[in-house]
Structure formats: structure tokens, C-alpha cells
Amino acid sequence: MIKQDLNVLEERSIYVIREAKMKFKNIAALWSMGKDSTTMLALARKAFLGKVPFPVIHIDNSIDFPETYKFRQDLAKEWNLDLIVAQSEIKPDLVGSACCGKNKPETLKKVMEEHGFDALIVSIRRDEHGIRAKERYMSPRDEEFRWNYKDQPAELWDDYSSKMDKKGHIRVHPLLDWNEIDIWSYVKQENIPVNPLYFSRNGHRYRSLGCTHCTVPLRSEAKTVDDIINELETTTGEERSGRSMDKEREYVMQRLRSLGYM
């Protein structure tokens, strides 16, 4: 895994976050309590003098790890976040794509409508998944949250489009250029708090965090951020290999994202 220049990445992400805050009337960010969205919040704090200047949404399917809830509680207090917890209902078809493909986007739609948000910051990275590599920094969604990945605005000379359907919204992706090792290097550099599940206990750790149903730990002895960085320098395994396989097959992920999945 190739490390990039953290100063360049930080500068670009802060620029995207500031541009988004300036372009949209009512913006919010999604926070899953994972390393990426927490890093995005740390960047937002850096961009706006120590305060995250927009609401932070957790789409809570209410079967997240208890450690994740504790992390949410502690960091929301420490960073004084304007946290919106949107609880999604659990439905009997809670399996693979049916769970995240339907329940979570439905809950997100509801919370976006209730609060009238016109843009949403999402902390996806291009290196996570093939379909996420097709994203733009600012990417329009229609009224039904659908993403037309075959027809996206060009982003030339750092000029991002804020054009959208009347009832649609824009997804803002400030971390697109980062890769996994950059995130961990930045976590180390900025001493960003992270969910304890990322660190090894009894020979296992979670490399990518979802809910208790769709996430399994991987074998690892990485007990510190330095250990994780060392591990990533040599690993050949995929980051999301601990996530439900149904969701991660390329076509399924493409279908999910086109329907509004984060």
C-alpha cells in the first residue's frame, strides 16, 4: 500500500469541506463512528477553528457494536457535535443487500426530508471498492436518492458542481483520494480518537466496521496505530474482507450505491 503526502491530502479535503459549506444552505455529514468518518470530522474541526459546523447524522440500525455506541457517546460530548441519531427499523428481510439497501437509505431519506438538508458529506474513499472509485467530490443524487454514475459532472481545475435536481441533493466526498494507510497515518499524526474495535484482542481485530450482523473480525496482532500501519504496509488482504460478502460483490455494491446506499 502506497503512502501519500498527508499535507496534500489534508489540504485538498479541507478545501472540499469548506467549498461544500460555502456552496450549500443546509449541509450535514454522515458519521458511522468508523475511522474514515471520524477523520473527516477531525478535518472539519481543523477547517472551522475547532468546531464541526454542521449536524452529524448517525443512521443507527440499533444492532451496532456496544463499543461503537460508547465511542459515539464519548466523542459527541468531547467534540460538542450536533448529533442526529436516526434509528432505522429492523425488518424481517434483514440480510445482505436487503438490510443496507433498503432500511438505511429509507431512514436517511426521512431524516434528510425532516431537516431539509441539501447536501451530505460522506467519507467514502476510492480505494475501498471499485464502484466507489467512480465517484466525484461532489456528486448529485435525484429525488429518489438515485445516483447516475454514467452521467456525472466533470470536476476540472478544482471547480465542483453544486447543480442538482429540484428535490435532490449533493453527496460531498472529501476523502476520495485517501487510502487506508493514509487514514491511519493521519490518525497517528493528529492523535484522532478511534473505535477500540480496530485494535487486536485475542489475536483478532476489526479492520472495517459495520454492524454486529455484517462484520467479522480478522486475524491480526495489531494492538496500536503503529502496528496497524506496519500491518498495512505488508498486507495483501482487502480492507472490507470482513464485511458481508453479499454486499461486497461488485455488481451488488454498484446497484446498492445507485439506489442510495452510502
Add this chain to the structure above:
Amino acid sequence: MAGNSKLEKAAEELWREQSDEKWGEFAGALVGSNAAYYKVVFANEGKLSKMQDLTKSYAEIYDAEYKPITKVPIVKKEGKKVRGATIYLMGLQVSNKVSE
């Protein structure tokens, strides 16, 4: 340990009938017990194709030496809606102990 029997009783109550009050009692009993770890076990090998699979799923709670203390549901009913309840296990650590 007295704290553990209180926890066991609170968990039994939850299997009998759930309410916010009973979940609150369980959360209180958890603080006074020596519970340290949890493991979520999804019914039907995790396929969860029916609502029953969800209501039968549970979290097994262990003490610091990985001795099982009790089991507790991981979903709760709110009228006709079903919601998860893993937030009530806050303070415990996931048991990823490698089985021998």
C-alpha cells in the same frame, strides 16, 4: 456474585416480556455485575430471513474469565416496530476469544 444473579434475573425478565423499564433495569444490573464481555449470536446461522430469526437472536454475556453469565435478546419491540437493543450492552467488550 449477588450482582450477577440480579443480571440473570433482569435478563430472564426480558425473555418473558420487554419494556423500556425492564431494559433500564437490565442496564442498571449490568453496571453492578462482573460482566465483561459479550458475543452476539444470530439465529438461523445469521440468515435472518424471518422475524423469528431476529427475536431468537441473543447476546451471551461473560465475566472477565469468559465464564457465561446469561443471555439477553438483541432486539426489542416498540409497538409494531422491531428495533435493535445492543446499545444496552454498552460498557462490555466483544468476545473475540479464539476457541481452543
